[in-house]
Amino acid sequence: MSTKVSTDLIDLSSNTGGLVWAKGTTAEQPASATAGEMRVDTTTATTLVYNGTQWKTLKETAFVAPPVPTHFLVVAGGGAGSDYVGGGGGAGGLRTSYGSTSGGGKTPAESTINISLNTTYAITVGEGGVGGTVRRAQSLNGGNSTFSTITSIGGGGSGIGGGDAGSVALVGGSGGGGGSSTAAGAGLGAGAAGTVNEGYAGGSSGFASSDYPSAGGGGASAVGQSITSGGSAGGNGGTGLEVNIIGGTGNFYAGGGGGSSMAGGGSGGSGVGGTGATVTSVGGTSLGGTSGVINTGGGAGGGSSVVTGAPSGSIGVSGGSGVVILRYPTADLPYFTTTGTINTPSATDTVADAAYPVTNTAYYKLDNNANDSAQSGYIGQGGIFNGGSSKITIPSISPKSISMWVNVNSTSGIDALMGHDSITSNFIYWNTGDLRVGSTIFTNLDKVANQWVHIALVESGSNIICYNNGTPIQTLSGSLGTYNLIGGRTAGTDQYTTGKIDQVRIYNTALSSSNVALLYAETSATSSTLNYPAGVGGIALYEFSGNADSTSSSAYNGTATDVLYAFNGTATDVTYGNGRFNEAANFNGSSSYVTLSDSITTQMGNNNFSFSFWVYFNTLTQYDTPIAFQKNYRYLVDTATAGVVSFYDGTSLSTPSSTIATGNWYNIVVTKSSTAGRKIYVNGSVAASDSSNTNAINEASSSGKNLIGAYNSSGTYYYHLDGSIDQVRIFSSALAAGDVEDLYNEHFPTKFTDGSDTALMFTGGTGDITFLDTDPNVAVDYLVVAGGGGGGGAGGAGAGGLLTTYATTPSTSSGNQSQLTLNTSDTYTIIVGTGGAGSGTAYAPIGTVGVNSSISGSFTGSPITAAGGGAGGASSGSNGGDGGSGGGAGWSTSGGTATPSGQGFDGGSGIAAPNYSGGGGGGASETPITPTQSVAGAGGEGVTVSITGSAVGYAGGGGAAGYATAIGSGAAPAVGGGGAGRNWGGSTGNAPTPNPGTDGKGGGGGSGGDGGDGVVILRYTNTKTIEVGAGLTATTAEDGTDSVTTFTAGTGTITFS
Secondary structure, eight states: OOOOOOSSOOEEETOOOOOEEEESSSSTTOSOOOOEEEEETTTTTTTEEEEEEEEEEOOSSOOOOOOEEEEEEEEOOOOOBBBTTOOOOOOOEEEOOOSSSSOOGGGOOOEEEEEEETTTTEEEOOOOOOOOOSTTEEEOOOOOEEETTEEOOOOOOOOOOTTTTOOOOOSSSOOOOOOOOOOOSSTTTOOOOOTTTOOOOOOOOOSSSSTOOOOOOOOOSSOOOOSSSSSOOOOOOOEEOOTTTSSSSSEEOOOOOOOOOOTTOOOOOOGGGGOOOBBBTTTOOSBBBOOTTTTTTTTOOOOOOOOTTSSSSSBOOOOOOOOOEEETTTSSSSSSEEEETTTOSSSSSSSGOOTTTOOOOOOEOSSSOOOSSSSSSSSSEEEEEESSSOEEEOOOOOOSSEEEEESSSOOOSSSSEEEEESOOOOOOOEOOSEEEEEEEEEOOOOBBOOOOOOOOEEETTTTEEEETTTTTEEEEOOOOOOOEEEEEEEESEEOOOOEEEEEEEESSSSOOHHHHHHHHHHOOTTTTSSSOTTTOEEEEEEEOOOOOBBBBOGGGGOEEEEEBBBBOOOOOEEEEESSSSSEEEEEEEEEEEEEOGGGGGGGOOOOTTTEEEEEEEOOOOTTTEEEEETEEEEEEEEEETEEEEESSSEEEOOTTTOOTTTTTTEEEEEEEEEEEEEEEETEEEEEEOOOOOOOOTTTOOOOOOOEEESSETTTTOOOOOOOEEEEEEESSSSOOOOHHHHHHHSSSSEEEETTTTEEEEEEEEEEEEEESSSSOOOEEEEEOOOOOOOOOSSSSSOOOOESSSOOBBOOOOSSSSSOOEEEEEOOEEEEEEOOOOOOOOOOOOOOOOOOEEESSSSSSTTEEEEEEOOOOTTTTTTTOOOOOSSOOOSOOOOOOOOSSTOOOOOOOOOOTTTTBBBBOOOOOSOOOOOSSSSSSOBBBOOEEEEEESSSSSOOOOOOOEEEEETTTTOOOOOSOOOOOEETTTTTTTTTOOOEEETTTTOOOOOOTTOOOEEEEEEETTSOEEEEEEETTEEEEEEETEEEEEEEEEEEEEEEEO
């Protein structure tokens, strides 16, 4: 029974039942309703309320879920190992609720902790203790780790040995091991105590003669080994504890570090504590101590010391960082969000990913070998061709169809994909602006660099059909001919491919368009099937899986000359031990190095490349060299000015002093860009930069070698590294800042599923975690188009660069980008680029480049940046400008380059007398139509994208101007909002009206016209709401169950809720 209390409120408080709302499927939902109307959606099992403009999900707020019992493992950072024949560091304290046997110190496992939804809990992950920064300095304890009310104490630093009156071992979660000192000062050789219920004491020594053996650090399950007599090896670290909270077996934590000795270093506890140093004489070293394993709280091995009189520094050794792990029933805590510097747990294993954060040219994990783990092919391995001598000789074949994947290093020059050794007219080569099959020239296939492109050629009657990425682009008269070479031609002029080729398929039948589409979509499931697609006649298939054999047709096996399938290295005097991730290569400072292939420099993008590595220095001396390239490039570390990192390529770029020191792992990344110059990053942040872009990596002398761990000139090795290197990645492009940050945050899986439970691992930093009852993540599709360039006196401007997660029509590499995962706890920045200014009615000027559009914030791949369109060239004869799509040229000059690649196409070239014409601006789907003496260059076509729910064209290039009365103006593209060209009517005194590009589409301005403003469009589920900050012009519309927000101007921030 109900009582009407007022005109607006009905009192149901006396009812013991419930209310029944209108219900129906999503398809039955009314498009509009009265504000406040409610209904139950039976498709999604949600309750919806109409807010006056759209249906919104009604969130639960009254129900409070009961606390969820949650298991924890909290391990503090391991203690450091002292230099000068020091003891082993104590393991980090360990507390856990998981397992029935024991926690740290062999105490019973603790009770679980109750977690409540929508409540914030603090997390700190302790760092490993750091070895002394000067000789015979005290090593430090590891940092404490905490979760909520649970705190584990950092492992104790070890005592100094070697007969000196050094420091004592330190108390910690587990105690540090005693050094070998017996000089003045009672108890200098004693081990330190551990913390009750967290770990054990370090062992004791006290022998200052007969090899100076030092004791092991304490572990979670046992004391460190004490030294009971001289002349022995260092004591072993105390054993750790196996806690399989993430699932599986063999997950050990908190082992103590081994002590050092002249008779051999002690072993680390349970494989996670560091190994003690083996010292050849007091003050010298042959094998340095190793650090504790990261995220285990392992104590460091005992260190040695720098040689007396050498530059100041220490080879005290760092403890392993700690870890915090939570395990709970997945269904009870379905969502979480984090803040601060702690990592956001992820199931992804970036260490195993050879395409992280972008495709690796070479990847050396250095896990007990120097092999290259990068994927050299489109599917698995591929053939790597050096551009000067690489080729594969095959039996002579006269095909009816050819399919291949190609990834060339540069858009300039000629790459001979197939050829013959005696028939000069039989070749297939990719030129800067076309693909040539003998005398047949396909002008609609512009070359792109450093990305895989699928090319198919089909002989159909008297014609050849050329396909690009599954789409037919041009049909011309001709025949395919006969070939006996892949990657080169040696009849007439010798020409070769510089880059990679994979999955070369040769057929005796003409492929259909559906056949080619299947080959473009091919995966590893069919990559070894000769007769694929079904029903076609396969002659040969070259997978390049380590050889040039033809799969399932050995009669067509090839013979490789100077072709590689991976850039495997060769190690000399290198050992392997605990690394930043798994194992690392250890270099002895005198004779160790890894030799890399000479050919790797041909794959590194000339003036656009990057390399990354993790390095750990035992000692720092002038010119220690972690990595060096033979062709005038050398990367070195110069400690003559106190820890400076330098990159040398004819001139030096150097970081400030004290950038690096001994006893710590550093992630160092060097990037070089032909447009942005050089940068050195240390631990994810820029430490030095300049604008230099001289001395391309493949243009100088080749008198040395490509090396890791040393430098070679004219056969002599110099500047050997004393330390360890891990995770060497080489890239054929200049990495963006977000990519570099991703490399610094590289990780093993940190989110695990074990039965019905989830385990989250926190590996560093300080912050908070909050468990939520609704998903904080927002899956977002996007379209980002930059401002179009401004048209010049003659040339049409290039369209703004375009990037989208949606497919483009026609298909281009700018489409099908990865969807973004944004979070309701973060703020993101949107910039909508404006169009560049055109030259107006003036005859001579060049236009201006359009402004970039972007999305940035805390997400993988940030920022998403579309480059402004290139400016149109001046009538005085200037080239078109570079941009997202290149600007068209002035009279008789060259069009601008689309840069970065993959966002648009190059601008068109101009022509000279008698009539003169500028080139059209490049568009998102094609280069402009080439001008003639009767028609000026037309703008390149844009693409159609349906992200709003309707097919809309974007990013068309601007049309060019003609000079003489006899020449027509360049046409605007049919798609994409580029401006039309104009005509000067044979006189510079005329002032023909310019045509702008269309705003909101990023169209390039026609000759003299302003570029169109760009646009940013986001599409996301309508169960989330977007808040748009000041400075942005935006509208939001509904399309089915999604919201679509279109930003047409401004700069500002957005959030989701």
